[in-house]
Amino acid sequence: MALAQRLDLRQAQTLVMTPQLQQAIKLLQLSNIELSDFVDREIEQNPLLERDSGPSDGGSDPVVNGEAAGGLDGPGGAEPGSSLADSFNGRDDGPAPPPSDGRTRDTVELTSSDTMGASSESPLDTDFENVYSDDRFSDGSDGGNEVYGSYNERGGRSGFEDDDSNLEATLTGQISLRDHLTEQLKIDLPEHGDQLIGLALIDMLDEAGWLTGFDAAALAEQLGCDAERVERVLAACQRFDPPGIFARSLKECLGIQLREKNRLDPAMQALLDNLELLAARNLPAIMKVCGVDAEDVADMVSDIRKLNPKPALLFDHTPAQLVTPDILMRANPGGGWLIDLNPDTLPRVLVNQRYFARISDVARNKADKDYLSEKFQSANWLVKSLHQRATTILKVASEIIRQQDAFFIHGVSHLKPLILRDIAEAIGMHESTVSRVTTNKFMATQRGVFELKYFFTSAIQGADGQAAHSAEAVRHRIKAMIDAEKAEDVLSDDKLVDILRAEGIDIARRTVAKYREAMKIPSSVQRRRAKMSRM
Structure with a gap:
């Protein structure tokens, strides 16, 4: 066979992940806190980006969401009404109409319901397809229940109360556990060497206030002292x-606290030596070990319940970090639901096009011009990605609300089984995109704040072989039945299975036991003992 060179043409389809596309996909899965940090870093690195801190005073002419808000002065600027972000979707629609009051609109306003764009502006997906043209849905299954999706107007909460008060600003300073123990250490152990040992013991405390895995000999060797001295300081x-x-x-x-209350008698010490019997609520065995009757056991258990097994939790109070929802939902007075993206989680990012034109005019060498062009394109891409991220979140959340409409009306017992593929197929997106949208995103509803992942649960087959039930709804039903049981009629796992099957839920006993243990509900034997001990 002869060897020869030849030139062939081949046509193939490949998915190219450009850096801009990778950035857009990365933004989609960030939480609102991570997104704010990311935007802050970009603003630090890009001189053309800035946060909008209020209405424009006319000193700049920025580009918002990749659309020019006004013309440019000087030969170095772009043509009025154009921007690099317009090439993102291969279009040039001209500038967005300015507000009637002449101020510059920011990211939140340009993503409001009346400026979300036509069908050509698709929400973020890996292939940038699947058009989203209308925020209003109608579900015929519930008599025309509607979902409206929109962004809030600038500065408003679209019906939600606007409370700018900062709860953390009202917190008072509290003494830490270390400071509290150190003060006592200086008083009770005046010798300097004992204080050093005491400080080492304080540093070894865990979050509960225990010395877990403590080894006196090892600490003595580390500090260069006797183990007996460490034990003496520990006792103090x-x-x-x-x-x-x-x-x-x-x-x-528990023994230390009971000794402090002068309640550590031999019977109580015997109970402490057999705490596993107390955990199992084995009343006859406790009476036998402690040598007391049922009334004395009840008094001893009552004293133990008053103790604090984690004394360190009384100090070092860390304010609970409140979840800031990305989506705000409320009932529509005319029927259906209203859904808004929380403006507090939407970064107000501006691209200062006039500044770009001014510094481009004085740039002389090619390196400076390339740098400015790169930063301008990067800024427009970032703002465009933020816009698409918000659009995609709104679309996914709207579909979740439509499919889980019964949950919002009747509660968790009516939660439907749902998987990512169901939402992806309904809105015409890739399943991985829906997964990114629902990661670390929260929605505030009239039933509380839920992570979007909460609404995706596995299905349990119905007894008729057709209807399916949500695993979360089944867990809620199991807990409700256990909470309502009486001491003389405690439900075993087998009994729970029979009741659920009678209600049309085909479930195995091991599944009921798994759900019960996941909810930290004791077995039927332990529950019966606990209920009998309270009688």
Whole structure:
């Protein structure tokens, strides 16, 4: 066979992940806090980007969401009404109409319901297809229940109360556990060497206030002292406030507190030595071990319940970080639901096109011009990606609300089984895109704040072989039946299976046991003992 060179033409389709597309996909899965940090870093690195802190004073002529808000002065600027972001979808629609009051619109306003764009502006997906042209849906299954999707107008909450107060600003300073123990250490152990050992013990405390895995010999070797001295300092520290601090186990923690209350008698010590019997609520075995009757056991258990097994939690209060929802939902007075994207989680990012024109006019060498062009294109891409991220979140959330309409009306018992593929097929997006949208995104509803992932649950087959039930709804039903049971009629796992099957839910006993254990509900034997002990 002869060897020869030849030139062939071949046609193939490939998906090219450009850096801009990778950035857009990355933004989609960020939480609102991560997104704010990302935007701050971009603003630091890009001189053409800035945050909008209020109405424009006319000193600049920025590009918002990739659309020019006004013309440019000087030969170095772009043509009026054009921007690099317009090439993102291969179009040139001209500038967005300015507001009637002459101020510059920001990211939130240009993504409002009346400026979301026509069908050519698709929400973010891996192939940038699947048009989203209307924010209004109608579900015929519930008599025309409607979902409206929109962004809030600038500065408003679209019906939600606007409260700018900062809860964290009202918190008062509190003394830490370390400071509290150090003050007692200086008073009770005046010797400097003992104080050094005490400080080492304080540093070894875990979040509960215990010395988990404590080894006196190892600490003595580390500090260059005798193990007996470490034990002596530890015994002194165990008398500190709060009671139970510096304990090495639950038994020792409870014993320290009972000794403080003068309740550590031989019967109580026997109970502490057999805490596993108390956990199992084995009343006959406890009576036998402690040598007391049922009334004394009830008094002993009552004393133990008043103790604090984690004394350190009384200090070092960390304010709970409140979840800021990305989506705000409320009932529509005319029927259906109203859904808005939270303006507090939407970065107000501006691209200062006039500044770009001014510095482009003075740039002389090619390196400077290339740098400015790169930063201008990067800024427009970022703002365009933010716009598409918001559009995609709104579309996915609207479809979730439409499919889980019964949940919002009747509660968790009517939660439908739902998977990512169901939403992806309904809105014409890729399943991976829906997964990114629902990661670390929260929605505020009239039933509370839920992560979007909450609405996706596996299905449990119905007894008729057709209807399916949400696993979350089944768990809720199991908990409701257990909460309503009486001491003389405690429901076993087998009994729960029979009741659920009678209600049309085909479920195995091991599945009921798995759901019960996941909700930290004791077995029927333990529940019966607990209920009988309260009688």
